[in-house]
Amino acid sequence: xxxxLTPEEKEALKHVASKLEFYEEQRRNLIPILQMVQETLxxxxxxxxxxxxxxxxxxxxxxxxxxxxxxxxxxxxxGKHPIKACLGTACHVRGGDIILENFERKxxxxxxxxxxxxxxxIEKVACVGCCxxxxxxxxxxxxxxxxxxSKVEGLLMxxxxxxxxxxxxxxxxxxxx
Amino acid sequence: MPKFLVDNKEIKAKQGTTLLxxxxxxxxxxxxxxxxxxxxxxxxxxxxxxVEIEGERQPVTSCTVFVKDxxxxxxxxxxxxxxxxxxxxLLLSVHHVDCKNCQANKKCxxxxxxxxxxxGLKPKGLGIYxxxxxxxxxxxxxxxxxxxxxLCGKCVHVCREKNGxxxxxxxxxxFDTVISFYGVRDLPTPECENCNVCIDICPxxxxxxxxxxxxxxxxxxxxxxxxxx
Ligand code: SF4
Ligand code: SF4
Ligand code: FES
Ligand code: FES
Numbered sequence: 001x002x003x004x005l006t007p008e009e010k011e012a013l014k015h016v017a018s019k020l021e022f023y024e025e026q027r028r029n030l031i032p033i034l035q036m037v038q039e040t041l042x043x044x045x046x047x048x049x050x051x052x053x054x055x056x057x058x059x060x061x062x063x064x065x066x067x068x069x070x071x072x073x074x075x076x077x078x079g080k081h082p083i084k085a086c087l088g089t090a091c092h093v094r095g096g097d098i099i100l101e102n103f104e105r106k107x108x109x110x111x112x113x114x115x116x117x118x119x120x121x122i123e124k125v126a127c128v129g130c131c132x133x134x135x136x137x138x139x140x141x142x143x144x145x146x147x148x149x150s151k152v153e154g155l156l157m158x159x160x161x162x163x164x165x166x167x168x169x170x171x172x173x174x175x176x177x
Numbered sequence: 178m179p180k181f182l183v184d185n186k187e188i189k190a191k192q193g194t195t196l197l198x199x200x201x202x203x204x205x206x207x208x209x210x211x212x213x214x215x216x217x218x219x220x221x222x223x224x225x226x227x228v229e230i231e232g233e234r235q236p237v238t239s240c241t242v243f244v245k246d247x248x249x250x251x252x253x254x255x256x257x258x259x260x261x262x263x264x265x266x267l268l269l270s271v272h273h274v275d276c277k278n279c280q281a282n283k284k285c286x287x288x289x290x291x292x293x294x295x296x297g298l299k300p301k302g303l304g305i306y307x308x309x310x311x312x313x314x315x316x317x318x319x320x321x322x323x324x325x326x327x328l329c330g331k332c333v334h335v336c337r338e339k340n341g342x343x344x345x346x347x348x349x350x351x352f353d354t355v356i357s358f359y360g361v362r363d364l365p366t367p368e369c370e371n372c373n374v375c376i377d378i379c380p381x382x383x384x385x386x387x388x389x390x391x392x393x394x395x396x397x398x399x400x401x402x403x404x405x406x
Contacts, residue, residue, distance in 0.1 A: 050363065058342065060360025065346030068357075 003077065003116065005045060012041050016048055020055045027056060034067055043074040076114040079121030081159055084138040085111070088127030096135040100124065102152040103137070119163075120156075181248035190244045195219075197226050197239040200252065207252050208261055208290040210380055211329040212240040215338065220330050224264045225290065227257045236260055258294065265296050270303040271352070273311070273324035281382030287327070306352060316358040318369045319376065319384055323355045326383035332356065332375035339374050356383070 005013065016037050023029045023036075033055070037048045044067055053060040067073045085100035100122070104110055107120050114121040128136055133145025139155060180189050183196075183205055190199040198214065200207050210223035219240050227236040231249035236257050239250075251257070268287065276282045276298070291298050313321040330347065333356070337343035344364060348357035361369070376384045 050360070053360065059344060059346075060363060061344060061346040061348075061357060062342070064357060064359035065348045068348040069350050 003045075003114070003118070005047060009041060009045070009077075013045075013047055013051070016040050017051055020051065023055070025056055027058065030056060030058075030063065030066055031070075034063070034073060038073060043077050045075075045077075074112065076112065076121060077118055079114045079118055081120050081140055082138075083120060083122045084125045084128065085122065086126070086128050086134070086136040086138070087124050088131065088134075090127070090131035090134040091136055094134040096147075098149055099135050099137055099147045099152065102149045103156075106152055106156055119159075179244045179246045179248070181244060181246065181250065183250040184252055192244070194244055195240055196228065196242040196244055196248075196250065199244055200228075200239065200250075205252060206293065207239055208265070208293060209240060210286060210290075210327050211331065213331050213334060213378070216330075216334050223268075223327065223329060225261055227260045228252045229254045229257055261290075262294050262296050265290055265294055266300045266303055268327055269296075269298060269300055271306050271308075271324070272327075273307055273322075274298045279325065279382040280385050281325075281379075285382060286380035308353070308355065310355075313355070313357075314387075316361055316369070316387075318387055319358070320387055321356055321358070322383045322385070325381050326356060327381055328354055328356075329380060331378045331380065332384060335374045335378045336372075339372065340368065344369065345375060 019036060019040070020033065023033050030052070033052055034044065037044055037052065041048060049060055049063050049067070053063045056063075067075075083103055085096060085103060087096045087100065091099075100111060103122050107115055107122065109115055109120070109122060111122045111124045125138075128138060128143070130136055130143060130145065133143070135147045137144050137147050137155075139159070144151070144155065178189050179192060180187065182188070183200055183203070186203070186205070188199060188203055190202075195212075197207055197209060197212055201209075207226050207228060209226040211220045212226060221238055221241055224238065226239045228239045228242075229236050229251045230242070231251075236254075239252075265287075269291075272287070276285070276288065279285070282288075288298070290296075308323040310323055313323060328347070333343045333345050333347065336345050344361050345356050345358055347354055348359065349355060373386070376386060
């Protein structure tokens with residue numbers, strides 16, 4: 001499920017390449033470099049991992065091994081609608097993992113991944129601070145408390161419908177001009 | 178040359194040798210998975226090689242102890258065996274035991290330890306937790322079986338020794354830790370075809386040559402690691 005870089009990302013990648021020059025070719029710079037890449041690109045695409053490996057003269061797998069160890073690095077672009085499934089203690093005991101699984105199944109991706117059309121991405125998070133509403137999922141910026149497996153489909157559908165309505169409105173606008 | 182006792186047997190060995198190596202060299206078997214001469218510092222990750230040494234409060238890992246004069250070592254105490262059995266059971270609880278179909282059958286270190294410690298290969302009482310990916314086929318010449326890997330790290334070490342850098346790495350962490358060949362298709366000279374040191378060192382059957390070279394996929398650049406999450 002390797003995704004093409006968007007034109008903006010290709011630009012950002014060039015940016016990364018020029019910023020790399022400021023980092024000495026030393027292994028201890030690996031993590032700061034990865035942080036810089038993610039700040040610039042929002043994730044670590046294979047193209048960037050390759051650049052970093054070349055810059056430090058180490059194998060790509062070493063970069064990958066270090067990066068996958070840390071939670072802060074992501075390997076897929078954030079989706080337009082990021083979904084955060086809470087697996088903190090309270091949400092966990094109230095079945096947060098089942099909610100997560102439902103999102104995963106409905107969208108056909110795993111936590112940490114993004115749908116091919118880049119509409120949705122799923123992430124696991126640990127406690128978002130409203131345990132009383134457990135289990136909790138956050139879609140875009142909206143907190144959805146007391147989640148149930150049966151609500152998952154509805155929430156996703158709503159986003160789809162909103163998108164369709166927006167598109168229709170846009171078309172109307174265009175034809176109206 | 179230090180002189181000392183292991184299981185009431187008098188042994189002499191060169192200064193600076195690890196207790197584990199000396200015992201193995203003297204036909205005293207201590208279960209072990211991650212020890213390999215030359216890995217410095219030792220990884221001490223398998224927690225199998227425990228012994229008791231007089232004067233120590235608790236069992237210690239013999240791969241980290243250097244031999245000393247007048248040491249009194251016991252390799253077969255109840256405390257040692259309990260630790261080893263628990264460690265082995267935990268390893269087996271994340272292992273897909275299917276020896277009949279495994280290339281390591283009969284030369285597998287897990288089988289040897291299980292027999293030695295009298296632990297069944299399918300111990301009861303613990304849940305089985307397997308990784309989703311049964312075979313990682315992303316390498317052009319090798320296949321990797323995450324559910325057989327004991328994460329001893331020997332393959333990573335020998336590859337680095339031979340090639341200067343390792344084409345294999347640990348990736349992810351916790352239960353999800355696996356060996357990954359990320360980027361191996363981009364390497365300038367993939368020597369893997371004629372090397373195989375990683376396969377040979379693997380104490381279990383987690384690394385294998387692809388059965389036919391037909392299976393070998395030509396340079397699919399950037400093909401994704403199936404384990405990525
Ligand atoms: S690695 Fe060893 S224990 Fe596991 S299936 Fe193969 S032979 Fe059996
Ligand atoms: S593949 Fe084999 S040698 Fe490598 S870490 Fe796993 S068990 Fe050890
Ligand atoms: S555990 Fe989910 S909000 Fe606190
Ligand atoms: S051999 Fe000593 S901890 Fe693995």
